[in-house]
Amino acid sequence: MFPLIQRCCFHTPFKLQTLTGPRLLLRYGKNKTTCSSLSLCLRRDVCLLSRSPHLSPPSVYATKLQAFHTSLPFFKKKTPKESETKDLGILKQSMKSLKDSPKPALYLSLAGLIPFVSVPLPMAIQGTYYPELAFAQILYGAVTVSFLGGMRWGFALPEDSPAKPDWLNLANSTVPPLLAWQALLFKDVTHGAVMLIMALGIALHYDVSLLPPYPRWFKVLRVVGTIVMVLSLLATAALKTFSEQQLSNSRNKWQNTK
Template sequence: MFPFIRRYCFHVPFKLQKVTGPRLLTSGKNKTSWSSLGLQLQRGMCPLSRYPSHNPASVYAVKLQAFHTSLPFLKKKTPKDSETKDPGILQRSMTSLKDSPKPALYLSLAGLIPFVSVPLTMAIQGTYYPELASAQVIYGAVTVSFLGGMRWGFALPENSPAKPDWMNLANSTIPPLFAWQAMFFKDITNGAVMVVMALGIALHYDVSLLPTYPRWFKVLRVVGTLVMTLSLLATLLLKMILEEQLKNSRNKLQITK
């Protein structure tokens, strides 16, 4: 259909010019009318010939452009802002921990040795020692009392950012009360749980309620609290496992006898 239209659109004007050519030469009066008639016929019969989309050159250019267009996923991606984020929380915390004063860092790490050594000794020897577990709970109660009294030492100086008000001074007495209560339990499990609760309360006070502490101190407090809590829980877990094994071995000995 399209070639048929092109044929008549492009060739009719030229035929009209050939036919009307001699008449245009011989007849001067009708020269203007015949030329205007030929232009009107050319404009009326083939409007599609001037449309750019049906031009062969333009169609070919569009095809080439579509052929050379690269797919979206093959284009080189520019680095986004999300790819260049700040360091993570763990990396920032380790950096802050390195910035802490050496005496505070080394003394804090040394203070964790009694906590870690108790479950480690029980796990290596495969025996539960009630005396070591009791010593660990007592040492945890003493540590909690020290952490609670540290608030008083921070709030009492005149140039301190923390005021010696009821909130700061009264909150510092709650962890020692929990530690004191933990030493009254005859069962090590109850005492260890009480010490863990006191450690959590002291950490909440130091990190959340008093933001004027330096960052390195807060990171050190979080690390120390995690190590102490995990050590106490490990002692309780070993107590349960090793006591069950000891009970089973005794039952086997009674059966053999």
């Protein structure tokens, strides 16, 4: 009867029950201190059960809270407002550095973009393609690329220049002129425009990445000028393709009428 009451009230395991039953009475003997020793043993067993980690719910909740707060802050996604503010800050700095550039360099660079823009703009307005103007744009682009390549020689040759006149700086400056010469050998204007775009990209990479001593206003001016030149060449190539498609369609219609 006593083991059943102990199992129902204190939820002790089976091993504990075998020790707290009649065997425990025989172990301590039939004397007057049996009841007191039995009560002390029961108290000790109850304390051990109350301290066991399997029956303490606070430990479970603590582990859950610890697992819940293990998220690191750098995994959080940036809000679009932060990215927009950073982009606006970069644009403002670029425009400010462009305004701080020397006036002769700024005005002459912008004037040098007029021949590029003046070729596709009238053709787009009139809706006609002029091969002579397109070839003139390719020729002017080749001259501009050669100028951008030779400009690096003038930067590396002075004695107090941060760029050394080594093989890297001087040989890289000859790559854009060679690509410009190759662009003039193509009979197709589209192929020449693609070659000039490659040469402009290589020259921009040299000026922005390989030669960091250039001032910031010059790098911004080079990026803006390269973008305008590349868009002008692409517009001329697109107008040529569009005019060829129109010409082929008109020829097909004329042959079908016959």
